[in-house]
Amino acid sequence: MRDIFEEIFKGEPLDPMELARRSVRPNRRKRFYETAAVVEDDNSFVIVLDGKTVRTPARHLLAAPSRALAQAIADEWQAQMDVIDPAKMPLTRLANSIIDGVAEKPAEVRDDIVKYLGSDLLFYRADGPEGLTERQAKAWDPVVRWAADTLGARFVMVEGVVFAAQPKEAIAAAAQAIPENIWRLGAVHSIMTLTGSALLALALAHGAIGAEDAWKAAHVDEDWQMEQWGRDTLAMERRAHHKAEMKAATDVLEWVR
Structure with a gap:
């Protein structure tokens, strides 16, 4: 599902400072999935859409270190209506920043x-x-x-x-x-x-x-x-x-x- 993040989160900075400071007007894509959920995999909690894993803009697995956090991220995806609006998904945005940016440097x-x-x-x-x-x-x-x-x-x-x-x-x-x-x-x-x-x-x-x-x-x-x-x-x-x-x-x- 690489195209999800390339299309929807295109242009968002990985740097956590810029991510917090900028209010990016995101691209929007029509919702294409029925259910967002969490599965546990090797002490990590992975977000899945209709059972399929999702990857961040830098191609890392979208996953969290605790079930509660992963479920909250999945809830953001589940709450999307006709279109996916990243402006209403702050946990997903922050997770992208941490996984792709903070973890690297x-x-x-x-x-x-x-x-x-x-x-x-x-x-x-x-x-x-x-x-x-x-x-x-x-x-x-x-x-x-x-x-x-x-x-x-x-x-x-x-x-x-x-x-x-x-x-x-x-x-x-x-x-x-x-x-x-x-x-x-x-x-x-x-x-x-x-x-x-x-x-x-x-x-x-x-x-x-x-x-x-x-x-x-x-x-x-x-x-x-x-x-x-x-x-x-x-x-x-x-x-x-x-x-x-x-x-x-x-x-x-x-x-x-």
Whole structure:
């Protein structure tokens, strides 16, 4: 079934950062199968359409390391109606990214997370107004304290947007919390690019913050701006799309240990 992914997912990046950032307008193909299901094969859970295996754009088997995750991917396929719409299949998209991208170059993905730790969203605080600074502190300080107390990573907070180098020791300490498992690594990277914060992604992966709180923390500045100047319809549409991608990544963290 190579043509499925070549036609439907054509043009989608394998790089997990680009996959998370881009809202690709996908090709659509008429649904051609009756049933999407999962079969177990050698400690892997394979997605099948009418009993036939499916392959990713890079020709790898579309399979997951846990039955729950594989079933959720199969459910996305089963939920498609007359046409197959990848925009409504965030878990399948993320699985493609992890299987074809992260698994091939895990060190590069890890290095990208480390790079983010050097200039994380949570370190750059507004110098006013008071209402915004209070919201940032309320949403971000608990995660920064978790990094210091649990990981031994003591970062420097900066007022304004001028870059300030973080202590190498802090970055190295936080980097120890980056998952080794490629599925969890891919999920953390996706969350990082969606939220703009590696620290939020790591805190979520380690249970130090909930998914909804992490999502709200990532949008403190944007929400403040919209309260002052009005809602941005396009921004809210992008956010809805990204939140679906975020849920897919948090589902991976929940179902892959």
